[in-house]
Amino acid sequence: MAQHACHAHGHAGEVHDQEPEHQALATEAAQPPTPGEHAGHGGHGGHAAMVDDFRRRFWISLALTPPILVLSPMIQHFFGYDLDFAGRGLVVLILSSVVYFYGGWPFLSGFVGELRKRQPGMMTLIALAISVAYVYSVAVALGLTAGTEFFWELVTLIVIMLLGHWLEMRSVLGASRALEELVRLLPDTAILVDASGATREVPVSALKLGDRTLIRPGAKVPVDGIVVEGESSVNEAMLTGESRPVPKTPGDRAIGGSINGAGAMTIEVTATGDATYLAQVIELVRQSQATRSRTQDLANRAAAWLTYIALTVGIGTLMVWLALGASFAFAIERMVTVMVISCPHALGLAVPLVVAVSTSISARNGLLIRDRAAFERARLLDAVVFDKTGTLTEGRFGVSDIVPLGAADDGEILTLAAAAEAQSEHPIAQGIVEEARRRKLTVPRVSRFRNLTGEGIVADLDGRELRIVSPGYLVRAGKAIESEAPKRLQDQGKTVVFLLRDGEPLAALALADVVRPESRQAVADLKALGVRPVMLTGDARGVAAAVSAELGIEEFFAEVLPDQKASKVREIREGGGSVAMVGDGVNDAPALVEADLGIAIGAGTDVAVESADVVLVRSDPRDIPAILGLSRATYRKMVQNLIWATGYNAIAIPMAAGITFGTGFLMTPAIGAIFMSLSTIIVAINAQLLRLRPAGRSK
Incomplete structure (x- = not known):
């Protein structure tokens, strides 16, 4: 060895x-x-x-x-x-x-x-x-x-x-x-906030669960915690690969080792020592x-x-x-030269160096490898099975279509709908309000808001009545809609509601589980790698067909119960080829285990997802082709190093033994040592070249 x-x-x-x-x-x-x-x-x-x-x-x-x-x-x-x-x-x-x-x-x-x-x-x-x-x-x-x-x-x-x-x-x-840089992210000390609000500097090791610690602007977050006071933005690039500052408000998680921005905030400690995200990543x-x-x-x-x-x-x-x-x-x-030049340095380093480089690259980009062998098998994948909700989609209701039925434009329609729904806690209302917020619309306040049981809501705005109602309400009210667009949207499995002003239909709004904008790129990247994407969902066939068509996925399984996911993965495997399963790591655990490669996406600070072979910190499906691409690049570097190391020795040993004696060139022990050292350095440099390939998400 x-x-x-x-x-x-x-x-x-x-x-x-x-x-x-x-x-x-x-x-x-x-x-x-x-x-x-x-x-x-x-x-x-x-x-x-x-x-x-x-x-x-x-x-x-x-x-x-x-x-x-x-x-x-x-x-x-x-x-x-x-x-x-x-x-x-x-x-x-x-x-x-x-x-x-x-x-x-x-x-x-x-x-x-x-x-x-x-x-x-x-x-x-x-x-x-x-x-x-x-x-x-x-x-x-x-x-x-x-x-x-x-x-x-x-x-x-x-x-x-x-x-x-x-x-x-x-x-x-x-x-x-x-x-090493990851390990050094953790500071030595923290600012402890006691019950009276007084602060004092203590060693990080002295922090306990439930303690509160002040994070000053520009300081490192010492441990994992929940923000309880203050607002700021945090740089998590070294931990998750997220290049943009991540906003933090009360209730948000803060990761030990991340760097605070311009605002001060106080966090309540939720994990210390080996239980922190950073310690788990390093382990x-x-x-x-x-x-x-x-x-x-x-x-x-x-x-x-x-x-x-x-x-x-x-x-x-x-x-x-x-x-x-x-x-x-x-x-x-001659004997000394043979022994020197044939030292298996390059062979011994060929694989471990590539392993070390690829694993550190993946960790810095929020791609956490729990099973090395499974990661190496990723290069052979033929299909990737996605759980739809929470993976390809955001798992929340959002406005997907706005169909004007009168003279109002999309901005006016969304402003009126958000005003009417602003006081409702219903998922449909939250989806409409969130879309207005995303478009940075100014939403006026309404008066006399009330629920219509089983039908929708009604509110007054500037002396005019606004209603958001179901299609059934229009049928019962005898208000016919000439446009076929709302019917087509319903056939796609989307939830359609109607905005009425003073009793007249103003627009139809369709809501559905919001497709992540990154999902389209992820699917395209997988196809470019020669891997076929497959979608798995418990939704109705119409919903599944609409999402698949939007993303360019030709193969999907609809109306699949949670306990049937593993059998579907097995069915795809039995059809031939190697299969990866992508899910949230909780409900999808049996399917993750059944697959050749189980990938838990969007795990955040929960890196110990036992059912997954690879844990992706971000809820970004573009990390799936990234991990496949890194697996293939890693294997190529291993093969290149092995070919170089074995090929070098096949040529060098006969030369060291004196096969070139009659040509006027005779290798001395010193020259042999130079060649041997160069072969090792070449292997090391080739492993480092793995860093030159993009390892994070597709841009």
């Missing part, structure tokens, strides 16, 4: 027993803060120290390298100068020993850790390569055997390996930088990154095989060159 972090953990002699160390390094930075712990003081600091350790060892080893090069006979011969004095060989031996033991210590200690686990990996290859070169060179320097010293090759090899690991680890840590990300994927297992098996192949080819190279009559020094150099 390929193992990168061994070289870092080896200082303490520790190795992980469960996760591949590449994955551990890429994910441990995402550990959630413990209650009361300052965000950003967690697991990430240890890995930063590891990066510092490699940087320090690199610079010290690099400083010792020039005198070793200058005093090496081969370098002197190559540049045509002679620098010899009593004790020259001893100086080179001492300096090289310092570089070997100090600079090579992470690789040597990692080798010991791999032996303890009985899982030889890249530390084994590096440690054997530098140890063989060192022991052989020491034997030559002490006169124990005839041959050529490898000290200058040894120190340049170690310096290049340290540089490669240092750069590699910086790339790995960069993969989880977005999660979900950690679990998701720790989830094994089939692609990861493939990479791990390939890396393990590459280690055994490298050991076999390295020893075989030594034996073959000796059999061909080459010097022992030449054969040793």
Whole structure:
């Protein structure tokens, strides 16, 4: 199994027993803060120290390298100068020993850790390569055997390996930088408001459920809560991906880690510590990154095989060159080069880096992955089944059509209807008033408002009577409507009411469950991805047909009872292909579980929706194609990295063994280390390129 972090953990002699160390390094930075712990003081600091350790060892080893090069006979011969004095060989031996033991210590200690686990990996290859070169060179320097010293090759090899690991680890840590930023969103302290209204600064860990805390303008919200006083707008971009400031008034939820705008507000604490939204997001990300994927297992098996192949080819190279009559020094150099260049760094990092990057991207955009394997299967989806109410629609009555029956225009009609309904609590009334508010109409006050049981409402405005009544009232009153439009709207399953002024029909207003404006784009994006959208609803067939036609959905199921949703999903699956179910995560739980991918949409701060594989914070259906697109892009990056890592080794190992001997080019251990480090850095950079694709909603 390929193992990168061994070289870092080896200082303490520790190795992980469960996760591949590449994955551990890429994910441990995402550990959630413990209650009361300052965000950003967690697991990430240890890995930063590891990066510092490699940087320090690199610079010290690099400083010792020039005198070793200058005093090496081969370098002197190559540049045509002679620098010899009593004790020259001893100086080179001492300096090289310092570089070997100090600079090579992470690789040597990692080798010991791999032996303890009985899982030889890249530390084994590096440690054997530098140890063989060192022991052989020491034997030559002490006169124990005839041959050529490898000290200058040894120190340049170690310096290049340290540089490669240092750069590699910086790339790995960069993969989880977005999660580190999430953790650091939480402040250390909060302003507690006591029963008397007095305020004092307390540690965030001291806050309890029911406490009230003051959020000053520009301050971070310390915990989850409900706004009880004040109004403001809050920046939740780092938490949910919502780019626009979110207005907050009394009764609204505030999320810990969001940034308050220009107004002061007081919130009542509803969640602290691990129960907060931010802590749950970080825990979900950690679990998701720790989830094994089939692609990861493939990479791990390939890396393990590459280690055994490298050991076999390295020893075989030594034996073959000796059999061909080459010097022992030449054969040793070939073996060392093979072991160095075949270190499975790139293979070990190919998948974990992509996982870390994609998970942090999704978390920053409000796309929370609870099951990594299910997320990876999203790239294979053939159909997405939407629950209509609350997913494709807003789940509330709204005005969909206005049909004038006289000379009044839409604005006047809506103004009069909203005035008449302003004092009613009926969903129809609320829908009409909300539409007038949305259009920023000035609604006058009416007098003598009263309900007409079973028929509608009546009110007076400027001495004229306004009525909003049902079609049945007109029939009973003998008032015929010549226009066919109201009948067509009723046939579509919409609720139609009539506005009368002084007894004369002025207009018909149709109301229906308001279709989200984003739903059309979501459906179009899914079709562009080659995925067919399907709608599921308990509404009558006419309603379902109208909504489907409006959104461009060709396939729908109407009049489906809640307990029948799961069977409908099963029916679609049995028809062939992979199916995702999108719902609210509560009533749709059985259907979410039945689907190949369950997606809970609009979960808000409730990230622990147990029945869903992916939780979407926003009530925005455009996030559905976004998560599918991210899944496909993630898989492409994994495949690209695996192809590069395996293809590189297929070419590099024969070259290291000396297949190019007759061409005039012969790869040295130092050149091999450069190529090996470059291959790893290329894999890391390719994973980071995933950030360049749009991961949020379609614009």
